[in-house]
Amino acid sequence: MTSVSPDARRIWRGVRLPLAVVLLLVLTGTLLVLVQGEQTTGALEPGSYEPGGGRALATLLEREGVEIPVVRTAAEAKGVARDATVLITRPAYVPENAFAEIRRTAEHVVLVQPSSATVEEILPGVRSTDQLETETRAPDCQAVDPVAAGSATMGGLRYTATQPRAQECYGGSYLEVPGPQGTVTVLGAPEPLTNEWLANEGNAALAMRLLGKHERLVWYLPTPADPSLEAEKKPLSELIPAGWSYAALQAGVAVVLLASWRSRRLGQVVTEPIPVVVRAAEATEGRARLYRKAKAAAHAGETLREAARARLRPLLGLTRDAEPAALVDSVAVRTGRAPAEIGALLYGNPPADVSDDAALVRLADGLDVVEREVERS
Incomplete structure (x- = not known):
């Protein structure tokens, strides 16, 4: 099995051109600032070259x-x-x-x-x-x-x-x-x-x-x-006309009354019985019937494989983002089987190898056997 995740060389090949462009822009901007020196901006600024400058x-x-x-x-x-x-x-x-x-x-x-x-x-x-x-x-x-x-x-x-x-x-x-x-x-x-x-x-x-x-x-x-303007500054309250203050007070009272009218009435927590209790086995069976009706054996097989891989990783001391090759090698070492056999069982091709119910049953049995062997080891 070969990993399809990008390695450091592929990542570098993908980002080196954008990095070069960004670096060129930064160097160009720095050079322009150094060459032009400090420039003032603003209306009627005597050092400004802008249209509105002086x-x-x-x-x-x-x-x-x-x-x-x-x-x-x-x-x-x-x-x-x-x-x-x-x-x-x-x-x-x-x-x-x-x-x-x-x-x-x-x-x-x-x-x-x-x-x-x-x-x-x-x-x-x-x-x-x-x-x-x-x-x-x-x-x-x-x-x-x-x-x-x-x-x-x-x-x-x-x-x-x-x-x-x-x-x-x-x-x-x-x-x-x-x-x-x-x-x-x-x-x-x-x-x-x-x-x-x-x-x-x-x-x-x-x-x-x-x-x-x-x-x-x-x-x-x-x-x-x-600083000379500090003495002439006025608080915001002096700048608001008296009529606006009364209007703001009335609006505040109206908002409080509206909130009181529309707010929730809090009380003791009321428990309600669940209308239907569905057992886990029934939910699983219902999902399986949906897969079968849709003739999605391949999708069901991939779901079984993903569940098996999720259970095997903690048993082998691997993280959730472990590479497929690492998982296959660890299972092969624990069970004594060939890596190719384990790889075909856990990953296989995009699941065209699971095309009917019989193949799905065989896949589920094989995954169960491998999980038990890993647990016993």
Whole structure:
């Protein structure tokens, strides 16, 4: 008998090609990371090469001699904002007191798409009215920078201001608010500053004039993890309207009542008599009749063989997953019979050798004899 289970050589032949492919992919990825070095990602990140990144604009500004410190917390921004232009990419994450100090010390502050709530909080008199489609727009105002840049890709949020000297350009998606402490410019969309749109229309000219006026541009990328925001955080209970709290309480009461109505009534365990008791001998006989009716003598023979093999393995000290060759050899040693005879009896060919009831009886008798010989040995 020869084993049909795969050995180590067959397993290695089967997996070596997939392993080689995986190894090649890992090495290629590692090499690319080492060659390219560390890269930043994210919207308006000055080191990001993504379409929404700001690497192209940062490179142009640096070539013009503009120093660009990148900061991510309010404390860092306040420390370097004096006499500089400050670009704030996510105004919603800037504490109100920090913005006031930055505006007081900076020469120019540029806000990118602040929300309606944010702009009303940090810029009194300015509000966001509606949403504009992002497209090429003409300045349509008298502000110096938009007029010099010409048409640009603008849109997003639209802003209006009550200050008399405020300039609304590009359909309101550009708002310039001068003040005694410096100018604040609000952009309704980030597109003019991004890698993808910088080369279109007058976007580069507008971005360079906005952010390159001074020797230093503070590129402020606020994050929710800023420690300065800890004082402004509120518990969840304060953020939920009172009406929602009452509704949640009523829903909870309804759920409890429904669960009480539909839950099971627990009590003592009730025993019920089994309607029919079937003896093991009758079950075995019924199964045998099904095999005979289906003319499945071969299947019945394989069932007998498998049962005999399952009983022989513990008698011989073998595990359940023992190889057929090991079982045949052990039985042959115990009984003194030839391995070929034992192999034909326990395994044989796919059971075509058991074709009728007589052959099935002979097989069962042979298996019983072998089991008794092994037990006696």
